[in-house]
Amino acid sequence: MTAKQTIQLTVNGRAYEETVEVRMTLADFLRDELNLTGTHLGCEHGICGACTILFDGEAVRSCLLLAVQADGANLMTVEGLAQGEGLHPLQRAFHENHALQCGFCTPGFLMTAVAFLQETPSPTEAQLREAISGNICRCTGYAPIVQAILQARRGG
């Protein structure tokens, strides 16, 4: 059960080479080995979406992947969104629309939205609601999140 493997990957633009247990999930690897704790775990069975990150540009659930599957991959987590002190337009729109309360689901929503807007730059509200329906928020009732993403789509 404790077989190990060495992986090389890029996270938020930085290259890493790490030796990990093959059974370690990607989420645990990011959180515990790289100390990127912005990626959260809400269910660990792929429903809530809090652990969503970008994997070669695609939104994935890091609780359902193993770290060794990310060998050679280019990852982005919520820590990679803001450039310097300035917020990413999505982060700013979330703030302006009160699209977060406890904030635990927020990193997952942001990463889902980043990937979705890259794929669908001008979504309808219905498309957007469908796209984020794999992420659970217990606080906001979703309307402010939808507003925030639509605002960011329009360039803030």
Added chain:
Amino acid sequence: MDQTYIGAPIRRREDFRLLTGKATFTDDIKLPHMLHAAILRSPHAHARITSIDAARAQALPGTIAVFTFQDIAVWAKPIPLRLYPLPGLEHFLQYPLAQDRVRYVGEPVAVVVAESRYLAEDALDAMDVTYDPLPAVTDVRQSLQQQVIIHEKPATNLAARYTLALGDIEEAFRNAAYSRKEVFNVHRHTGNPLETRGLVASYDAGRGEFTVWGETKVPYFNRAVLASFLDVPESKIHFIETDVGGGFGIRGEFYPEDFLIPFAAMNLGRPVKWIEDRLEHLKAANHSREVLCEVEIAAQRDGTLRGMRAHVYGDMGAYIRTHGGLVPSSTAALLTGPYHIPAYQCTVSCVMTNKMGLGTYRAPGRYESCFIRERLLDMVAADLLIDPVELRLRNFIQPSEMPYTVGKTRPDGPPTVFDSGNYPSAFQRALDQIDYDALKPLQGRRQNGKYHGIGIGCFVKNTGQGPFEGARVVVSGAGEIAVYLGITSLGQGHETTMAQICADALGVPMETFTIFHGSTDMMPFGVGTFASRGTVMAGNAVHLACQKLREKALAIASRYLEVDATQLVFRRGQVYRQGAEDHALLGLDELVRLAGPASPYNLEEPGLEATAYFKSNQLTYTYGTHVAHVAVDPETGKVEVLRYVVVEDIGRCINPLIVHGQTVGAAVQGIGATILEELVYDDNGQLLSGTFMDYTLPTSTDAPSIDSIILEEAPSPLNPLGVKGAGEGGIVATGAALANAVSHALASLSIQVTELPLSPDRIRSWIRASSPQSL
């Protein structure tokens, strides 16, 4: 007032760390040499433990320790009651680990501690426990037959029972022209904050001190409990609050793990982390809501209500949790709602079953009572051929009757008194918002295959529970004022709202304030964050502390300037001479200097600081109305919420952005809970909806748009700010309004909702039962 931060929709200062991944939640705490715990839980609803063999688990690499009841026996006490300690409940409390019998699926049996969480779970798999299963009891009626006894002492499943009575109930029913009797069931469900529970505990053996991260909601109570378990002074336990991923009632009560994890840290001399997983959360963190209610109502032919009598049975689960009898007791306490009902009698029974214990979920007991009463009122209206709107208007307590004494509806504490309100006005506002008169012709009509229904739910809800909360305001210069709170935050936004209150009270910019909360070392006393009490209790404490600080500043200025204090005014963070307010005599920087410990001008406590406690033994009551417009598809049983309006009067709104956020979020929680969610047990006491695949929370495609209207027509006379608690008004009448809407929609099929949830399978089964031809 020089500025008006209060009432402004100010964006939250908490957001930045949460948006950038820089927040610190409990699982983000990492300490050197930290170990990881996992809990072995009972797979049986009811069984004797015949043996526990940890040898294989202990032999695994990385296993550090296994603790069972024998290891904690000299320390452990039953987890005590925090609220509603009804006589009798004390016999049904839970020890942190099962001794020789388990009584619900998920009950902690052993704790395994290992070098990593992965290794701890390996060790869990290697634990050998044998059980001798016993028959399980899973509903209150079955339980009251007493054929299976869950606790051998005192050999009954009826843990507590009491009856409250107001007015002459016999007379009310004897003389009423009309009465109706019904039985209602509210389904078991719970809050499910997205962050599960978790703790990190460390023990400093040299100093004999504990530090625990992750205690939220009621840290002072939990600290006292832990101190009594570990036999250390409270001052040697430091609770540090982290960022918190939602509360909703379930999080932060004293659970078995709140003892087990600090105990393990003490025993092993190394920090220990435990993070609950979602499957544990669903079966072993508080459940809520499940009550059965037999109720009878009496009225005159014109709809005037005369009396109500009820029996509320709480399905308490296997152990009485810290909330005591709160859920059924609160259901009974406000069952008569915002209406004048001269006679009311209610019996409350707390009944044990082999399920997870019953605790609170947002608007506990109130969601339940709203559903029961408002549903019943619509049935009365139909029987008496009165419009549901008209029936309510005829029976509302009137503004001229405020404050209105309902009487003693709780077994202890003062009588229920509604402090202020204009119930008809809030009701009318909700009807106008949805344009009830225009929608009314749609009631019960079938359009494009779907049945339309409009349902109303009115509520009055207690908030602002005492007995006290404190705040300390410390000025260290013109640009920096620290505010220390005894309350915690579970994600609401206190760092913003409390700064707004302070800024108005001292007349300085909001940015001057840093709000500190979340350590039991900051304030000697505190209660916590629950029951919509944060703004009422802590908000007023902050306000009072600022007033005290102004008086202190004026006293110091008076001595220094040798001017009578009555000649001076404190405005915009500066001291002026009365009538000469274009020229400041002293600013905060000078006042800080003059207030220092060695200053001859300060005769009070050193420093430009003040501490105040706001005390109250009375409750503030918000009120309002929900209206839902639904379309029910008879083919699929799906309830589509087309429009949803929430109107709530909260007395005074500190930050509308945050209040609307709370209202809309709570409404979606309640709509989801009413339509989608249920903790389902089978007859053997196995939880069938124990994952997010089976326990379905609302997502962005389920959530309708919510019209949230916040009124400030009736400030509370009970506190200086005039505030009442916001945050639960959005959920409280969701079950009521939706059940009424669905009942109206399906009236032509003779379907009258008396139980929740309004899930597609249940609606289909009602339709099949009422019209067999539609199978």
